[in-house]
Amino acid sequence: MTATPPQEGDLRVRPAKAEDVQAIFHNIGHWAAQGKMLVRPMPNIFENLRDFFVAETVGADGRTTFAGNGALHILWGDIAEVRGLAVAPQVQARGVGRALVAACEAEARRVGIPTLFAWTYTVAFFERCGFTLIDKTRGLHPRVWSECLRCPFFVGCNENGVIKRLDGVPMPLDLPEPPPAQVPPGIR
Ligand SMILES: CC(C)(COP(=O)(O)OP(=O)(O)OC[C@H]1O[C@@H](n2cnc3c(N)ncnc32)[C@H](O)[C@@H]1OP(=O)(O)O)[C@@H](O)C(=O)NCCC(=O)NCCS
Numbered sequence: 001m002t003a004t005p006p007q008e009g010d011l012r013v014r015p016a017k018a019e020d021v022q023a024i025f026h027n028i029g030h031w032a033a034q035g036k037m038l039v040r041p042m043p044n045i046f047e048n049l050r051d052f053f054v055a056e057t058v059g060a061d062g063r064t065t066f067a068g069n070g071a072l073h074i075l076w077g078d079i080a081e082v083r084g085l086a087v088a089p090q091v092q093a094r095g096v097g098r099a100l101v102a103a104c105e106a107e108a109r110r111v112g113i114p115t116l117f118a119w120t121y122t123v124a125f126f127e128r129c130g131f132t133l134i135d136k137t138r139g140l141h142p143r144v145w146s147e148c149l150r151c152p153f154f155v156g157c158n159e160n161g162v163i164k165r166l167d168g169v170p171m172p173l174d175l176p177e178p179p180p181a182q183v184p185p186g187i188r
Pocket of ligand 1: 031036037083084085086087088091092093094095096097098099118119120121122124125126128129
């Protein structure tokens, strides 16, 4: 069977490569400057590059154009975080965000992680992707706080937590207990 050749207007999502890091960094920076997400330093993107997916659109000449990025970061055996999700400004509201979240979900399924989590200011988008808003003061998985210490809002956390249980992915057997979390003040 031969692969279908790329068609104009196609949206593709693939694992990120080193050459994508500048585009990812600038895309996240664009939205962070507007207060829509937290800034992610370039060393952090390189260190976590295998977490990242890149979306691209196919032009009339068959060339691809960067359309956005998102990452799946494994927190523990039972939970992984969708983070660094940002769609390029010129292709907002065309299904790119949903496609990036779907790639993260497929990756979680591949490695056998049954729960997705995200911190976000854009709850409605995640709800459209099957996530549910949770009460962050109520006993969350300790690993969801793993990046909070580097966050400028560690005191006065203003993001929302959303969660999605993946149907058909069983809880891994013999999971060890996660270490206790450094929870932001005022949460519990
Ligand atoms: C939030 C974001 C990732 C959404 O990506 P997108 O490609 O524009 O969204 P999609 O076209 O895939 O939308 C999927 C669904 O979510 C809805 N949706 C998207 N953004 C929404 C928003 N801000 N508020 C409410 N609903 C939204 C769409 O209407 C669509 O609904 P449908 O199921 O009825 O079709 C994108 O707007 C973005 O990059 N924003 C800036 C950075 C950001 O906020 N990142 C998230 C931080 S975790």
